[in-house]
Amino acid sequence: MSAKILDGKAVSQRIKTELKAEVEKLKQTGIKPALAVVIVGDDPASKIYVRNKKLACEFCGIKSLEFALPAETTQKELLALIERLNNDNTISGILCQLPLPEGLDEEAVINAISPAKDVDAFHPSNVGKIMIGNFDFLPCTPAGVMELIAESGIDVSGKKCVVVGRSNIVGKPMSMLLLHKNGTVTICHSRTKDLAKECREADILVAAVGVPELIRGDCVKEGAVVIDVGMNRLENKKLVGDVAFSEAAEKAAAITPVPGGVGPMTIAMLMKNTVKAAVLNSTGKN
C-alpha cells in the first residue's frame, strides 16, 4: 500500500490565507491582533520555532512582538514582563517559549499568563475548559492534528485511536480532542507493557514522545492513519519524527511527514488562537 502524505504545509497555508482575510476585516473594525512571544535563553531549536511564528504573523497581518531575554533572567523579572504584557491592551496573545532554562519555574509562568491571552492554552483554567469541552482556545499542536485529520476527510468517530505520549502539552489534550470526536482512545507511555501491540490496534496512531523513530513498521496496522508529532534533531542535523517514516508508510493509508506535517499546523493554530484572542479581548468578554 502506498500511503497518502498528509501535507501539513499546504493545509496550514490555506488556513493562514483565510486568517489573513479575517485579520484585514477585523482591522477595519479597529481590532488589531498582536502576539507577544517571550523567549528566554538561546536554545537554537526554540529560535527556529520563534522565527517561524514571526513569519506566520507577518503573513497573516498579525503584529508580532518578540521579547528575547538572557538565560540569566530571574523568575521575578520574567513574571514582571508577563504582568506587563497581561495589562497591555494592545497585546492580544502571549506565548512564553518552553522549555525554560534551568532554574525558572515553568508552572509559575504558565499560571501567570492571563487565561484570556493564553494562546498556547496551557493555563489550568483553559486546560480545565478543554476537558469539559467548552473552550476558547485549544492547544496548538493537538488542534493542528485535528484540523489536518478533518481536512483529509478522516472521520474519527468510532475509530480506535492510540496516542503515544502523555505530556500536558500534547499527549493528554490530544487524547481529549480525539475523545470529543467520539474516538475510542488509548494513551500509551513509557510504562506501557507491549507498546507495539497497542499501536498495532490503532486505526489512528499519534506519536508524541520525542524519541527518534520509536514507532517502527511493526507498530502500524495495515491501513492506519499515522500522525507524527515528534521533531527530533539528530547529531547530523537531520530532522526526524517519532515514527520511522518509510517503514510506517509501507503499511499506513495516510501519514504525516516531518518536516512539513504537524509543525506547520501548530503554527497555523497559534495564528488562529491569536485572532480569536483579539476578538474576545475587544468585546469586553474577558
Ligand SMILES: Nc1nc(=O)c2c([nH]1)NC[C@@H]1CN(c3ccc(C(=O)N[C@@H](CCC(=O)O)C(=O)O)cc3)C=[N+]21
Ligand atoms: N510555549 C510554547 N508553545 C509552543 O507551541 C511550542 C513551545 N513552547 N516550544 C517548542 C514547541 C515546538 N513547536 C514547534 C513549532 C513549529 C514548528 C515548525 O515550524 N516545524 C516545521 C519546520 C521545522 C524545522 O525546520 O526545524 C515543520 O515541521 O515542517 C515545530 C515545532 C512549538 N512549540
Ligand SMILES: [Mg+2]
Ligand atoms: Mg512536521
